[in-house]
Amino acid sequence: MRTTIDLPDEILKKAKMKAIQENITLKELFIRSLENEFDSATSAPKISKAPWEKLRGKGSASNLSPSDSGFEGYSGPDWNHSIGVNEPKKD
Incomplete structure (x- = not known):
């Protein structure tokens, strides 16, 4: 179905x-974005076990700064068990 919408120049760029x-394609981007919007509006809030999960599906990490990593204050298990993250040192 065809439709016409007016977008601010900066958003279209x-x-x-x-x-x-x-x-x-631009069409694929708009369809995916709208589907994501509808899915997130109708789905129950997801309980994330790891802080970086909130970044899933947010696009490229090229614009993220180190403070956006999700590790700030994280004290959960580490994926690399040989190196602890915020875990007390063993004697």
Whole structure:
């Protein structure tokens, strides 16, 4: 179905750049974005076991700073068990 919408120039520019970065069409980007919006609005809140899970599906990590990593204050289990994350040292 065809439709026409008016978008601010800056948003359309960002959308085009993102579509190019992801090697998809602008149409595919809009469809995926709308599907994600509808899915997140209707699904129950997800309980995340790891702080970085909230970053899943948010796109490229190229624009993230170290403070965006989700590890700030994290004290859960470490995926690499030979190196502890915020775990007390064993004597």
